Amino acid sequence: MRFALIGAGVIGTVHARLVEALGDDGVLAAVVDRDVDRAGKIVAQYGGRAYATPAEAYAAEELDAVSICLPSALHADTAVEALEAGKHVIIEKPVDITLAAADRVIRAQQETGGTVSVISQRRFQPPVTQIRTAIDTGALGRVTSGIAESAFFRPQSYYDGDGWRGTLAIDGGGALMNQGIHALDLLVWMLGRPVQVTAQTGRLAHEGIEVEDLASASILFESGAIGLTLASTAAFPGRPVRLTIHGDQGTAVLDDDELAYFAAANAEQPEAPVLDGPDGWAPTELAHLAQYRDFVAAVREGRPPGVTLEDGRRSLATVLAVYESARSGRPVELED
Incomplete structure (x- = not known):
């Protein structure tokens, strides 16, 4: 599964590491951040190409899924954009900061048939x-x-x-x-x-x-x-x-x-x-990886994810x- 990571901050780096740990089940194809140099630092370590906007990444890359690692109030709009572009989505918690925003994502998921999971490892x-x-x-x-x-x-x-x-x-x-x-x-x-x-x-x-x-x-x-x-x-x-x-x-x-x-x-x-x-990973890190594996399996099997x-x-x-x-x-x- 080819992933784009949106948001190259601290939690974005965590998610890049998780995609790498998927082995044959995942590859980091794109890292998106308005600070392209910051995205480039993740790319240098975990692979892929750096982009300034999701739209640029969607136009240039064949992508299956998107991991959203932005500040909380930006989650819903970014998730809707990804779903409408035909991508499956992982959203860092919380789903957003209002129920109206969460409901926009639910409607987009229903309309597109995409798989969406919210991180609760x-x-x-x-x-x-x-x-x-x-x-x-x-x-x-x-x-x-x-x-x-x-x-x-x-x-x-x-x-x-x-x-x-x-x-x-x-x-x-x-x-x-x-x-x-x-x-x-x-x-x-x-x-x-x-x-x-x-x-x-x-x-x-x-x-x-x-x-x-x-x-x-x-x-x-x-x-x-x-x-x-x-x-x-x-x-x-x-x-x-x-x-x-x-x-x-x-x-x-x-x-x-x-x-x-x-x-x-x-x-x-x-x-x-x-x-x-991987050796040396903490229990919560292994659980985080388990949620990623569940997400990949859910997409492949056409079932709801665990979260x-x-x-x-x-x-x-x-x-x-x-x-x-x-x-x-x-x-x-x-x-x-």
């Missing part, structure tokens, strides 16, 4: 797969609650380094939209459709930003289960993601990329799948409900 981690299997097989019984914690730290320089970070217009949000959305996505994936959110946010440890560096929320799900989430970039020195799922017959805990605890009244711990990849565009929209809708509840001081209802 933690779903592919073996311990996460074990927890989901325990839910699906009934090992945990009725799922009653969950807790997703993303207690990270970002120094002031993180926000000062790029003109768009920490802005409402381009970043769309802070600790939850950009960091905590991964763990929130897992919580929603495990517990089902969220129907009501009550939340608070704060900006406590950073200056000159328009977004939160701390968010907490209580989420009521359609099943009656209740989820709690905390997202922070103000928790020095930062801790790994922690996810706890409780049921009336068992409990499972993800901590530090491992299944740290599992107990079930009438079931054994599910077997962990094995992810293969769909609708999945990305649901996570975005939950984030936006958190922000609205925090602004209004009231619970916010979510529509499916």
